[in-house]
Amino acid sequence: MHSNLLFLPTLVYLLSSFSTSNLIPYQSDISILDFGRIIEENPIAILNPKSPQEISLLIQSIFSKNTKNIQVAPRGAAHSTYGQSQALGGIIINMTLLPTFIKVEKEFVDVGGGVLWVDVLHETLKHGLTPRSWTDYLYLTIGGTLSVGGISGQSFKHGPQISNVLELDVITGKGEFVTCSEEKDSDLFYGVLGGFGQFGIITRARIILQSAPKLVKWVVISYKSFKQFRKDQELLINGGEVDYLEGFINLQRRNSSEDKLNDLVSYLIEFAVYYDDEDVAHKKLNHILPRLKYKESTPEITDTSYFDFLNRVRKSELELSKEGLWNVPHPWLNVFVPRTQIKRFKNLLLETIADTYTSGPIILYPIFRNKWNPEMSAVLPQVDTEEDIIYVVSVLQSAPPTCTRGTPCLDTMLLQNQQIINIATIEPKVHNLLFPAECVINEDREEMGAKQYMPYLQNEMQWKAHFGWKWESFQDLKRRFDPLHILAPGQRIFQKK
Numbered sequence: 001m002h003s004n005l006l007f008l009p010t011l012v013y014l015l016s017s018f019s020t021s022n023l024i025p026y027q028s029d030i031s032i033l034d035f036g037r038i039i040e041e042n043p044i045a046i047l048n049p050k051s052p053q054e055i056s057l058l059i060q061s062i063f064s065k066n067t068k069n070i071q072v073a074p075r076g077a078a079h080s081t082y083g084q085s086q087a088l089g090g091i092i093i094n095m096t097l098l099p100t101f102i103k104v105e106k107e108f109v110d111v112g113g114g115v116l117w118v119d120v121l122h123e124t125l126k127h128g129l130t131p132r133s134w135t136d137y138l139y140l141t142i143g144g145t146l147s148v149g150g151i152s153g154q155s156f157k158h159g160p161q162i163s164n165v166l167e168l169d170v171i172t173g174k175g176e177f178v179t180c181s182e183e184k185d186s187d188l189f190y191g192v193l194g195g196f197g198q199f200g201i202i203t204r205a206r207i208i209l210q211s212a213p214k215l216v217k218w219v220v221i222s223y224k225s226f227k228q229f230r231k232d233q234e235l236l237i238n239g240g241e242v243d244y245l246e247g248f249i250n251l252q253r254r255n256s257s258e259d260k261l262n263d264l265v266s267y268l269i270e271f272a273v274y275y276d277d278e279d280v281a282h283k284k285l286n287h288i289l290p291r292l293k294y295k296e297s298t299p300e301i302t303d304t305s306y307f308d309f310l311n312r313v314r315k316s317e318l319e320l321s322k323e324g325l326w327n328v329p330h331p332w333l334n335v336f337v338p339r340t341q342i343k344r345f346k347n348l349l350l351e352t353i354a355d356t357y358t359s360g361p362i363i364l365y366p367i368f369r370n371k372w373n374p375e376m377s378a379v380l381p382q383v384d385t386e387e388d389i390i391y392v393v394s395v396l397q398s399a400p401p402t403c404t405r406g407t408p409c410l411d412t413m414l415l416q417n418q419q420i421i422n423i424a425t426i427e428p429k430v431h432n433l434l435f436p437a438e439c440v441i442n443e444d445r446e447e448m449g450a451k452q453y454m455p456y457l458q459n460e461m462q463w464k465a466h467f468g469w470k471w472e473s474f475q476d477l478k479r480r481f482d483p484l485h486i487l488a489p490g491q492r493i494f495q496k497k
Contacts, residue, residue, distance in 0.1 A: 046091065135151065149454075152244075170201065220269070245365055251265055
């Protein structure tokens with residue numbers, strides 16, 4: 001690990017030239033670990049900004065003097081898992097200390113980049129309104145999720161959170177304030193959404209709102225057949241009657257070579273119907289449930305408030321925290337998989353982790369590609385243009401408390417993730433030279449063509465392969481809006497210039 005003494009002259013210079021008491025030297029008793037608790041790279045300083053202007057002035061100071069080796073990482077709720085919000089020898093910006101503002105209008109809400117989604121929900125519900133698209137866990141910042149995508153069980157219907165943004169205020173890698181939208185500076189707008197913080201720091205977002213329901217029918221159905229589990233999920237999203245849908249793989253750890261994998265696995269579909277009128281919701285369920293081909297169980301139906309449904313993961317967090325099982329390493333793996341490859345990917349995943357799986361949800365559900373704007377930085381698998389469904393797979397394992405950084409058990413989990421990635425992300429050969437984004441991935445092909453969501457990659461070449469046909473435009477945006485590569489070094493996309 002680099003010693004902060006190497007950066008001491010630069011720190012002294014910044015502290016003297018950047019006149020604010022809110023830039024403080026990093027002390028070893030300050031934890032900069034993220035939710036993953038896997039990577040720790042210490043900064044030289046932390047900015048606790050009292051306004052977006054302080055962020056702008058800091059970046060301007062670094063940019064104008066071409067200060068060597070100093071990079072800046074915005075840190076929101078720090079729910080990243082592989083050090084993406086860290087800055088070795090650089091400066092971390094504590095976005096949660098920005099002034100909180102949430103201004104609700106009839107069709108949208110203006111929100112500060114450091115505000116938590118749960119606080120947006122609280123405030124908009126006072127007006128009978130709600131954002132349309134969510135993440136499963138609400139204690140994340142606006143700027144954080146919009147920098148990666150923001151997905152959950154509403155994504156099939158409304159797209160990811162980045163598809164529900166009307167306008168952004170951004171501070172670029174030159175320290176410039178820019179208000180951007182589809183109509184104004186659209187290249188920056190689209191680039192920042194899902195752009196891993198490479199082109200600017202989000203200080204305000206304008207989010208689409210809709211009328212908020214009061215109640216939710218929360219339905220859970222068990223399956224033994226993966227084929228039927230898939231079919232029913234796709235039937236539900238194609239029908240358009242449910243408001244949320246996710247699927248889960250329940251895996252029991254294989255303790256003996258005699259254990260057959262199929263005997264250790266079952267599946268759950270979880271869907272929700274939002275409602276205000278009980279009779280309307282009841283009729284809708286009576287129309288939906290008879291069309292599903294579950295055999296092994298009776299659906300579990302729970303009535304709950306809209307807020308409690310969206311905030312459902314909070315209960316698990318509090319329980320795990322009480323048991324000392326929340327602040328543990330989280331070697332997560334998130335992947336978008338082409339529809340034709342989902343069975344192969346599921347088999348690869350389960351065969352790889354069955355002997356060592358500990359705990360944590362394994363989530364698998366379909367979404368529609370047409371809900372994502374291809375102009376945005378976010379990357380999806382290349383598939384046949386006639387195929388609109390892809391699958392989200394999230395392997396959200398929690399390591400045991402004794403399984404910490406540098407231990408064989410955590411190294412094994414990380415190695416397994418990499419083995420899955422190495423096989424699943426092999427790209428198909430491009431046959432359409434005029435339209436390289438269009439190619440066919442079918443069940444007979446060796447290449448799965450999956451794409452990581454929130455990837456942890458080591459160098460520019462790996463990122464080039466990840467972005468594929470979007471790489472050149474991504475590089476161009478970096479040259480224009482962050483030419484010195486000051487922003488978000490923890491993503492490991494570009495080296496400091």
